[in-house]
């Protein structure tokens with residue numbers, strides 16, 4: 381298997397060659413039908429890109445998750461009040477083995493949180509209490525390691541919240557600091573547990589009452605506030621898949637499905653500002669990046685500040701587990717298709733290329 385796959389040429393053509401996709405199917409024995417013909421409808425506005433993106437359609441219903449829905453399906457958990465008046469958010473997360481389709485006809489034997497890759501986007505407000513009941517329904521030990529502030533015994537590493545198959549563990553800690561964070565499995569070998577799909581976004585909105593000096597900015601970040609409703613928010617998790625286990629990625633994406641937002645561009649109302657929660661969880665490559673066409677953005681590294689850490693940039697680079705918030709507007713642009721993609725030139729060809737469809 382390795383000799384068939386482990387060179388740059390095979391990585392590059394995997395998404396464009398029906399023969400190689402067929403080979404991938406044979407490797408995994410998961411689908412008998414050939415890769416579908418190019419779709420008609422979705423390509424009409426930018427048919428010139430047909431040669432640049434995957435052919436056919438992924439069966440999102442069978443996957444059980446849809447990249448368009450995943451942009452905004454915040455999970456606030458089950459909410460109640462603690463005796464001290466604070467908000468308690470309770471989550472149930474189950475890890476499982478599950479085959480998912482990451483490009484048309486290309487199945488990947490993933491490990492998932494709640495049946496999806498990335499796992500649910502957990503969203504809370506600064507200072508909330510979080511209680512996450514984690515059940516391991518998979519075939520290997522797993523955990524949930526949160527990037528946040530918590531006790532060592534809640535860290536989700538071997539010896540502290542690592543869960544054997546069939547077992548469970550309750551992680552409990554406060555939602556601090558505010559920002560754009562993530563969680564992932566921290567069982568060993570780590571690179572295998574991450575690249576199989578055990579990760580997700582973890583967003584903590586600032587509490588405006590605690591941020592008097594930056595109240596307007598804090599309000600705009602707080603989900604459910606009138607100020608926040610003005611914004612078009614979305615989460616983009618940059619990920620990749622090693623489909624032949626040679627410790628190199630064959631498929632790159634944001635939110636798992638290669639070229640999903642080329643076929644179904646993300647619609648932007650140009651009158652409203654845009655906020656992207658961007659997270660890099662890509663394994664095997666040291667960095668990933670985000671480049672926006674025809675526009676510039678302000679950037680908040682880790683999302684832990686309310687004033688930008690970088691102003692007026694059009695490209696940002698992230699190592700694994702680095703993340704941040706991008707803010708930009710198309711208010712003065714003419715409507716149209718505005719591309720965004722990784723600026724490592726190989727990644728867009730292998731799936732990490734997307735479109736904003738800016739509408740008047």
Ligand SMILES: [Cu+2]
Nearest residue numbers: 522565567573
């Ligand atoms: Cu794991």
